[in-house]
Amino acid sequence: MNTLGAQAKAASALMAKAPAAQKKNALEGLAALLRAQFAALQAANQRDLDRASAAGLAGPLLDRLKLGADALETVALGCEQLALMPDVIGEIIGMKQQPSGIRVGQMRVPIGVFGMIYESRPNVTIEAASLAIKSGNACILRGGSEAIESNKALAALVQQALVQAGLPADAVELVPTTDREAVGLLITMPQYVDVIIPRGGKGLIERISRDARVPVIKHLDGNCHVYVDDFCDLAMAVKVADNAKTQKYSPCNATEGLLVARTVAAEFLPRIGAVYAAKGVEMRCDAPALNILSAALPQASLTVATEQDWYEEYLAPIISIKVVEGVDEAIAHINRYSSHHTDAIITRDHGHAQRFLREVDSASVMVNASTRFADGFEFGLGAEIGISTDKFHARGPVGIEGLTSLKYVVLGEGEVRG
Numbered sequence: 001m002n003t004l005g006a007q008a009k010a011a012s013a014l015m016a017k018a019p020a021a022q023k024k025n026a027l028e029g030l031a032a033l034l035r036a037q038f039a040a041l042q043a044a045n046q047r048d049l050d051r052a053s054a055a056g057l058a059g060p061l062l063d064r065l066k067l068g069a070d071a072l073e074t075v076a077l078g079c080e081q082l083a084l085m086p087d088v089i090g091e092i093i094g095m096k097q098q099p100s101g102i103r104v105g106q107m108r109v110p111i112g113v114f115g116m117i118y119e120s121r122p123n124v125t126i127e128a129a130s131l132a133i134k135s136g137n138a139c140i141l142r143g144g145s146e147a148i149e150s151n152k153a154l155a156a157l158v159q160q161a162l163v164q165a166g167l168p169a170d171a172v173e174l175v176p177t178t179d180r181e182a183v184g185l186l187i188t189m190p191q192y193v194d195v196i197i198p199r200g201g202k203g204l205i206e207r208i209s210r211d212a213r214v215p216v217i218k219h220l221d222g223n224c225h226v227y228v229d230d231f232c233d234l235a236m237a238v239k240v241a242d243n244a245k246t247q248k249y250s251p252c253n254a255t256e257g258l259l260v261a262r263t264v265a266a267e268f269l270p271r272i273g274a275v276y277a278a279k280g281v282e283m284r285c286d287a288p289a290l291n292i293l294s295a296a297l298p299q300a301s302l303t304v305a306t307e308q309d310w311y312e313e314y315l316a317p318i319i320s321i322k323v324v325e326g327v328d329e330a331i332a333h334i335n336r337y338s339s340h341h342t343d344a345i346i347t348r349d350h351g352h353a354q355r356f357l358r359e360v361d362s363a364s365v366m367v368n369a370s371t372r373f374a375d376g377f378e379f380g381l382g383a384e385i386g387i388s389t390d391k392f393h394a395r396g397p398v399g400i401e402g403l404t405s406l407k408y409v410v411l412g413e414g415e416v417r418g
Helices: 002-016 020-036 038-054 059-065 069-084 123-134 145-164 181-186 202-211 234-246 262-278 287-296 307-311 327-337 350-359
Strands: 092-097 103-110 113-118 138-142 172-174 195-199 224-228 255-261 282-285 302-304 318-324 342-346 364-367 404-411
Touching: 002 103, 002 113, 002 138, 002 172, 020 038, 020 069, 020 123, 020 145, 038 059, 038 069, 038 145, 059 145, 069 123, 092 404, 113 123, 113 181, 123 138, 123 145, 123 172, 138 181, 145 172, 195 202, 224 234, 224 327, 234 255, 234 262, 234 342, 255 262, 255 327, 262 282, 262 287, 262 318, 282 287, 287 302, 287 318, 307 318, 307 327, 318 327, 327 342, 327 350, 342 350, 350 364
Parallel strands: 113 138, 113 195, 138 172, 224 255, 224 342, 255 318, 282 302, 282 318, 342 364
Antiparallel strands: 092 103, 103 404
């Protein structure tokens, strides 16, 4: 781990001064390699899937581990999207002349070396690597043991693309061992690592946050909500609430809680309940929602919600449902129980929409759109290193700017302080 750290630190100095064209070539080369090596990547991923399946890994976790054609194309497109984006490294913002004659502004610079610790999803290897390249950083990646074959194959392509572009291969390093002690060392190397980004289950992130000796960019879980307002297009509400929950169950931006205004509950709940029931979604309801749904859908999977259900990130075909008086109670519920990740309102009332945007204390807040859009790729960031629910430095999907810092620059013409 000390060798990896020293190599990354040395590479970060070269990455920080790399020309934009060189980084662009590396990203475009990586996208081409991902497509050209599709069969080899699939074979490596299948070895991981076979081993994980034999070990009894749960369905949603197997889904996260799978590196299908769509996933590979998405990360390849992400590399190309990043390649075409402006290079923000070295830009100077906010330059202002002071009474003394000096001009003061801020320059955007790379953070240096970030450590990335993640579980299951091998596509994170490419997302992290591509963002490191674009932002002029170096990174040390430690993926989950269940994805080791996939991650090794992907990391080898990244290093090939770096070398082809004339950049140091050590700018992106994969921890080659599945030994858990490697994580403990990675998060306690401030001499080499400038920030740690954990991406995985709540237990992993709590452990990293507790034990790290370097700053951590984190989110603990994704308890996201859709609130269906008094004034809404019900057909739109059904479409969005369906997509937000069922388009994919395993991501952190899938909706886990559905809040419905009392005035539309009797009409809306049977409609969305029928959709959920057809897809095998269990509905954990408060008393008013349970009364409406049990009368309309006696065969559906309905249970009484407990207090704990309002806090849960299920990552499964389960959703909590509550009838609320209106936007005030919806906002209060979300701010109390949510994980401050992503929350959405479905409404035609401009005032309610604006209040929701201002008052809901989450990293991403949406109007008339699925929570599944809370994603760096969908936000036009090219890719994301993770989604931060912290309030300092980086919040929401962490893209290029989230992996940079600002330093003050002063331009003068011989001024001295009196």
